[in-house]
Amino acid sequence: xxxxxxxxxxxxxxxxxxxxxxxxxxxxxxxxxxxxxxxxxxxxxxxxxxxxxxxxxxxxxxxxxxxxxxxxxxxxxxxxxxxxxxxxxxxxxxxxxxxxxxxxxxxxxxxxxxxxxxxxxxxxxxxxxxxxxxxxxxxxxxxxxxxxxxxxxxxxxxxxxxxxxxxxxxxxxxxxxxxxxxxxxxxxxxxxxxxxxxxxxxxxxxxxxxxxxxxxxxxxxxxxxxxxxxxxxxxxxxxxxxxxxxxxxxxxxxxxxxxxxxxxxxxxxxxxxxxxxxxxxxxxxxxxxxxxxxxxxxxxxxxxxxxxxxxxxxxxxxxxxxxxxxxxxxxxxxxxxxxxxxxxxxxxxxxxxxxxxxxxxxxxxxxxxxxxxxxxxxxxxxxxxxxxxxxxxxxxxxxxxxxxxxxxxxxxxxxxxxxxxxxxxxxxxxxx
Amino acid sequence: xxxxxxxxxxxxxxxxxxxxxxxxxxxxxxxxxxxxxxxxxxxxxxxxxxxxxxxxxxxxxxxxxxxxxxxxxxxxxxxxxxxxxxxxxxxxxxxxxxxxxxxxxxxxxxxxxxxxxxxxxxxxxxxxxxxxxxxxxxxxxxxxxxxxxxxxxxxxxxxxxxxxxxxxxxxxxxxxxxxxxxxxxxxxxxxxxxxxxxxxxxxxxxxxxxxxxxxxxxxxxxxxxxxxxxxxxxxxxxxxxxxxxxxxxxxxxxxxxxxxxxxxxxxxxxxxxxxxxxxxxxxxxxxxxxxxxxxxxxxxxxxxxxxxxxxxxxxxxxxxxx
Numbered sequence: 065x066x067x068x069x070x071x072x073x074x075x076x077x078x079x080x081x082x083x084x085x086x087x088x089x090x091x092x093x094x095x096x097x098x099x100x101x102x103x104x105x106x107x108x109x110x111x112x113x114x115x116x117x118x119x120x121x122x123x124x125x126x127x128x129x130x131x132x133x134x135x136x137x138x139x140x141x142x143x144x145x146x147x148x149x150x151x152x153x154x155x156x157x158x159x160x161x162x163x164x165x166x167x168x169x170x171x172x173x174x175x176x177x178x179x180x181x182x183x184x185x186x187x188x189x190x191x192x193x194x195x196x197x198x199x200x201x202x203x204x205x206x207x208x209x210x211x212x213x214x215x216x217x218x219x220x221x222x223x224x225x226x227x228x229x230x231x232x233x234x235x236x237x238x239x240x241x242x243x244x245x246x247x248x249x250x251x252x253x254x255x256x257x258x259x260x261x262x263x264x265x266x267x268x269x270x271x272x273x274x275x276x277x278x279x280x281x282x283x284x285x286x287x288x289x290x291x292x293x294x295x296x297x298x299x300x301x302x303x304x305x306x307x308x309x310x311x312x313x314x315x316x317x318x319x320x321x322x323x324x325x326x327x328x329x330x331x332x333x334x335x336x337x338x339x340x341x342x343x344x345x346x347x348x349x350x351x352x353x354x355x356x357x358x359x360x361x362x363x364x365x366x367x368x369x370x371x372x373x374x375x376x377x378x379x380x381x382x383x384x385x386x387x388x389x390x391x392x393x394x395x396x397x398x399x400x401x402x403x404x405x406x407x408x409x410x411x412x413x414x415x416x417x418x419x420x421x422x423x424x425x426x427x428x429x430x431x432x433x434x435x436x437x438x439x440x441x442x443x444x445x446x447x448x449x450x451x452x453x454x455x456x457x458x459x460x461x462x463x464x465x466x467x468x469x470x471x472x473x474x475x476x477x478x479x480x481x482x483x484x485x486x487x488x489x490x491x492x493x494x495x496x
Numbered sequence: 497x498x499x500x501x502x503x504x505x506x507x508x509x510x511x512x513x514x515x516x517x518x519x520x521x522x523x524x525x526x527x528x529x530x531x532x533x534x535x536x537x538x539x540x541x542x543x544x545x546x547x548x549x550x551x552x553x554x555x556x557x558x559x560x561x562x563x564x565x566x567x568x569x570x571x572x573x574x575x576x577x578x579x580x581x582x583x584x585x586x587x588x589x590x591x592x593x594x595x596x597x598x599x600x601x602x603x604x605x606x607x608x609x610x611x612x613x614x615x616x617x618x619x620x621x622x623x624x625x626x627x628x629x630x631x632x633x634x635x636x637x638x639x640x641x642x643x644x645x646x647x648x649x650x651x652x653x654x655x656x657x658x659x660x661x662x663x664x665x666x667x668x669x670x671x672x673x674x675x676x677x678x679x680x681x682x683x684x685x686x687x688x689x690x691x692x693x694x695x696x697x698x699x700x701x702x703x704x705x706x707x708x709x710x711x712x713x714x715x716x717x718x719x720x721x722x723x724x725x726x727x728x729x730x731x732x733x734x735x736x737x738x739x740x741x742x743x744x745x746x747x748x749x750x751x752x753x754x755x756x757x758x759x760x761x762x763x764x765x766x767x768x769x770x771x772x773x774x775x776x777x778x779x780x781x782x783x784x785x786x787x788x789x790x791x792x793x794x795x796x797x798x799x800x801x802x803x804x805x806x807x808x809x810x811x812x813x814x815x816x817x818x
Contacts (some may be wrong), residue, residue, distance in 0.1 A: 152785075156565040173785070177562040265766050317673040318653030321761030335654075453562075453785075460783025465766035473676035492784075 101135035101393045108397065109164035111380065112141040115414040125406055133396050155179045162388035163397055165380045168203040171212035173453040174383065181384045184210040186395045192403065199377035199446035200419045206451065212381025214419025215402050216411060219442040220268055220375045223331070223341040226361040228254065236363040239370050240304055247314045250337045260314040261330065261339040262305060263322035264469040267459065268376045269340040270302060272365045275447055276373025277301030282450045282489055289450065289493035294486035303478045306471045320472040332356060340365065342378065343438035344415045362437040364445055374447030379416065417442055454493040463488045552791045560788035577792035586771070595751060595773040598682055602750040605690040607743060610697025615727070617698065618705045636695035644759045647688045675761040678769040688756050693749065697742050704738035705731065740812045748801050754778070773797060
């Protein structure tokens with residue numbers, strides 16, 4: 065046929081042969097432990113996009129891993145969007161990897177299904193028990209067993225336009241009243257701007273106000289989950305948050321149906337003065353609009369009368385699957401990734417915080433206005449949504465988002481919307 | 497169908513020409529030959545399509561979740577999934593009205609616009625027909641996801657051109673979020689789906705139109721029939737089969753519409769009034785790992801679409817006989 069294609073075909077064949085060679089070694093793990101695993105291969109799934117330069121990073125990890133254990137590392141990158149489906153189908157077919165990155169809200173779900181191996185003993189043996197970020201440990205614990213090794217995390221805080229605050233002589237708000245005062249000033253001086261974005265389809269922006277007012281999302285009382293979304297405290301918190309839009313006019317009609325990505329886009333375009341955004345967003349904002357560099361800063365989310373309102377830790381665990389034949393080897397990889405040098409490097413490259421407390425302390429000591437406040441939020445005000453597979457069902461049904469949207473669009477009052485949301489939460493979480 | 501087993505010997509035994517020619521008494525061979533020829537295709541279809549359908553039906557009788565997938569154990573619960581579907585108040589107040597009402601309007605709109613464009617194209621010369629054809633093909637070729645986002649931008653509350661125009665004309669004082677209201681939400685979906693669906697109808701009907709005998713139309717014109725009358729009295733009866741195909745296919749597509757709703761602001765479940773059958777089943781079943789419940793909805797959707805198709809095909813055939 066065409067001669068130009070021959071080298072490409074040959075390359076493809078060589079690559080295919082190389083792959084087979086890689087995978088042929090696995091499966092003869094005889095429990096020798098991690099140090100003498102010559103000829104074995106550890107398969108790992110990592111989510112794509114967290115670290116822009118993950119290929120080079122994992123080349124380095126692979127070399128270190130082979131040096132330490134003798135085994136080869138086979139990393140496959142998976143898209144976040146279809147990761148959950150891929151996990152489910154591979155669980156069904158018994159083809160799960162040995163180790164995988166699992167989003168913090170999935171770990172309990174997969175553990176409940178019996179797909180994950182407990183790692184608590186390994187963590188104790190390594191003496192890491194006290195050095196892991198608490199919110200991530202809570203999210204990785206199911207039925208009093210640790211299934212997810214804290215790897216990295218991010219947290220949402222209050223991001224604001226430092227240039228506009230300076231221009232109007234406003235300090236970063238530390239109470240709810242100060243948020244309103246700052247918003248009024250911005251509204252008067254910059255009528256084109258949205259002083260505070262209140263998105264309707266972003267549930268993790270809602271819970272800080274519930275907790276900041278002293279409310280709860282849902283708590284286990286005996287065997288039963290009881291939602292606190294309709295409590296007077298929660299109503300006050302969500303009433304304040306939605307009131308920023310409905311009473312004070314700080315948000316916009318469009319924001320009623322916004323997701324977090326819409327908040328990010330509009331902030332990058334310079335339309336928003338204050339919003340709750342994640343610790344991983346500053347890099348994205350500057351990437352979308354280079355002019356924003358140096359014009360914004362972050363501060364922990366204020367509680368009602370001061371202090372820090374807890375905010376949900378989002379991030380990933382490294383989980384070991386039951387199908388892993390050499391669990392010692394799998395643990396050796398997990399430990400290599402989540403502690404020390406490689407964990408620190410991952411954090412630097414991805415813009416997330418490591419899951420090891422001793423590494424996080426360095427971030428808190430940083431004087432970067434886009435690192436330190438998030439780190440403080442994470443350590444002093446990190447929260448977790450209820451750790452149960454059924455809360456995933458609540459999220460899938462968008463119970464909280466539905467309430468927010470109904471309030472913002474004026475279809476329901478705060479009380480009515482939250483009473484409905486609490487009832488729905490109880491119904492789903494107690495399995496009826 | 498025990499006859500099929502004897503077919504091979506019949507093939508060898510019966511003289512083919514006579515069997516094919518006999519009008520009254522059809523031999524075994526004549527009756528079974530079509531099936532014999534179809535057998536390989538049917539076998540493939542049975543494996544590829546029938547077995548998955550059977551599996552979906554079996555899942556629909558179970559409480560089938562992630563735990564069952566891991567253990568591989570069945571978990572029979574009889575018709576409880578179907579019971580839950582039919583006792584869900586949301587089904588009657590929101591999901592069914594949205595799905596059926598939308599499908600009726602969308603099919604009517606798509607077929608009407610498609611036919612109008614087809615008639616226009618039939619009356620054009622070759623050059624302009626190619627130009628119009630290419631233009632509408634672009635609407636057809638656009639992926640549903642891309643098209644949906646374009647409509648979302650047009651109707652965006654804060655920066656959309658629609659709101660800006662209304663404000664400039666003084667029809668509204670401040671931006672309105674069209675996605676939060678059930679009817680405006682579906683009006684936008686309707687625009688999107690009709691815009692995406694009419695080119696197929698137009699091209700299909702154009703092909704039929706070009707096959708309508710010119711003499712018949714000329715004769716009608718000589719007799720004094722106007723364009724309107726010629727359309728209803730000659731073109732429509734001639735294109736009955738084409739319309740049938742187009743309507744059935746559009747009905748099936750518009751019943752199952754998912755991406756165009758799911759991707760709209762609030763359409764993925766946070767605006768409960770905007771749920772349709774596709775999004776509802778996704779949110780209620782797959783989002784919550786309740787694969788049995790999702791299968792039950794899929795079975796019901798298949799049955800409904802099958803019923804619509806059967807009724808429609810039967811009426812068409814009956815009219816033909818008359």
